[in-house]
Amino acid sequence: MNLVTLNNGIKMPQLGFGVFKVENEQATQAVATALEVGYRSIDTAMIYRNEEGVGKALRESQIPREELFITTKVWNTDQGYKNTKRAFEESIKRLGLEYVDLYLIHWPTPRFDTYIETYQALEELYYEGRVKAIGVSNFEIAHLERILQECKVKPVVNQIECHPHLTQKKLKAFCAQHDIFVEAWSPLEQGGEVLQDDAITKIGSTHNKTAAQVVLRWHIQNNTIVIPKSITPVRIEENFNIFNFELSDEEMSIIDNLNIDRRKGSDPNEMHVK
Numbered sequence: 581m582n583l584v585t586l587n588n589g590i591k592m593p594q595l596g597f598g599v600f601k602v603e604n605e606q607a608t609q610a611v612a613t614a615l616e617v618g619y620r621s622i623d624t625a626m627i628y629r630n631e632e633g634v635g636k637a638l639r640e641s642q643i644p645r646e647e648l649f650i651t652t653k654v655w656n657t658d659q660g661y662k663n664t665k666r667a668f669e670e671s672i673k674r675l676g677l678e679y680v681d682l683y684l685i686h687w688p689t690p691r692f693d694t695y696i697e698t699y700q701a702l703e704e705l706y707y708e709g710r711v712k713a714i715g716v717s718n719f720e721i722a723h724l725e726r727i728l729q730e731c732k733v734k735p736v737v738n739q740i741e742c743h744p745h746l747t748q749k750k751l752k753a754f755c756a757q758h759d760i761f762v763e764a765w766s767p768l769e770q771g772g773e774v775l776q777d778d779a780i781t782k783i784g785s786t787h788n789k790t791a792a793q794v795v796l797r798w799h800i801q802n803n804t805i806v807i808p809k810s811i812t813p814v815r816i817e818e819n820f821n822i823f824n825f826e827l828s829d830e831e832m833s834i835i836d837n838l839n840i841d842r843r844k845g846s847d848p849n850e851m852h853v854k
């Protein structure tokens with residue numbers, strides 16, 4: 581398994597498993613399959629309403645806790661110093677864990693201007709050892725700049741929408757410059773058009789790989805952390821088998837050039853509370 585070293589020295593698998601839109605019972609099943617296949621990093625959030633289901637799969641797997649890397653996130657309506665502390669306790673209770681490996685602010689929700697005090701609550705959880713690392717999600721450069729200026733602990737990751745139709749070149753360069761890993765959400769564009777793209781399927785046939793494997797490999801070679809989601813066992817396995825081939829520089833740039841700056845999700849400056 582490929583591990584990356586975050587800016588606080590903690591190691592994180594570069595490939596993880598996402599569980600958005602997976603209900604509790606199904607989450608238990610999907611996470612169990614993922615763990616059997618070899619995934620050790622799971623990405624959930626309070627708003628996915630499946631922390632219990634994820635926690636059940638973790639316990640039932642009997643995999644030692646230190647081998648797992650669990651991420652969850654504080655939702656928009658729980659932002660603010662006190663609310664975040666409470667939301668964290670509720671999340672780890674649902675997960676049945678003593679600590680999480682990574683705790684993220686889900687969206688900056690800039691209109692409410694609470695992400696600094698929310699981040700300060702994350703810093704305290706970090707100092708207390710309740711979380712091994714802290715970070716953000718859907719933060720744009722201006723939001724990151726404030727965190728870097730006004731807070732003490734550097735975020736280890738910025739989890740953002742990223743795929744060949746939204747390559748996020750500028751934001752990625754900013755994160756790289758500040759030693760913040762980019763973690764791609766919807767890395768497969770939610771199973772959308774990118775998987776039908778002729779250039780990608782052609783590259784896939786050269787390597788005897790599927791379009792999904794090519795796209796995930798492109799993320800990996802871009803030094804990005806990825807968390808593809810699937811509830812389909814063959815796809816869960818397919819998405820894991822991306823470490824036995826390599827894209828050439830030319831293939832990488834063909835995929836880079838598919839960018840059309842098109843989002844599947846919300847614009848972080850427009851996302852308030854949903």
Ligand SMILES: NC(=O)C1=CN([C@@H]2O[C@H](COP(=O)(O)OP(=O)(O)OC[C@H]3O[C@@H](n4cnc5c(N)ncnc54)[C@H](OP(=O)(O)O)[C@@H]3O)[C@@H](O)[C@H]2O)C=CC1
Pocket residue numbers: 597598599600601623624686717718739740764765766767768769770771772775790792793807808809810811812815816818819845
């Ligand atoms: N921080 C944030 O704001 C956000 C974070 N996330 C996180 O990122 C994770 C991944 O993003 P997500 O939006 O789920 O989208 P993904 O890009 O991971 O795509 C998931 C979709 O693609 C399908 N799929 C998966 N693998 C394959 C494959 N090999 N071939 C064809 N189709 C495939 C899945 O179908 P099926 O399941 O039916 O197999 C599902 O419909 C989430 O689960 C969540 O953990 C997501 C959104 C926002």
Ligand SMILES: O=C1CO[C@H](CO)[C@@H](O)[C@@H]1O
Pocket residue numbers: 600625627628845854
């Ligand atoms: O991670 C995510 C998926 O769920 C949320 C909505 O319910 C999104 O807003 C969010 O970005």
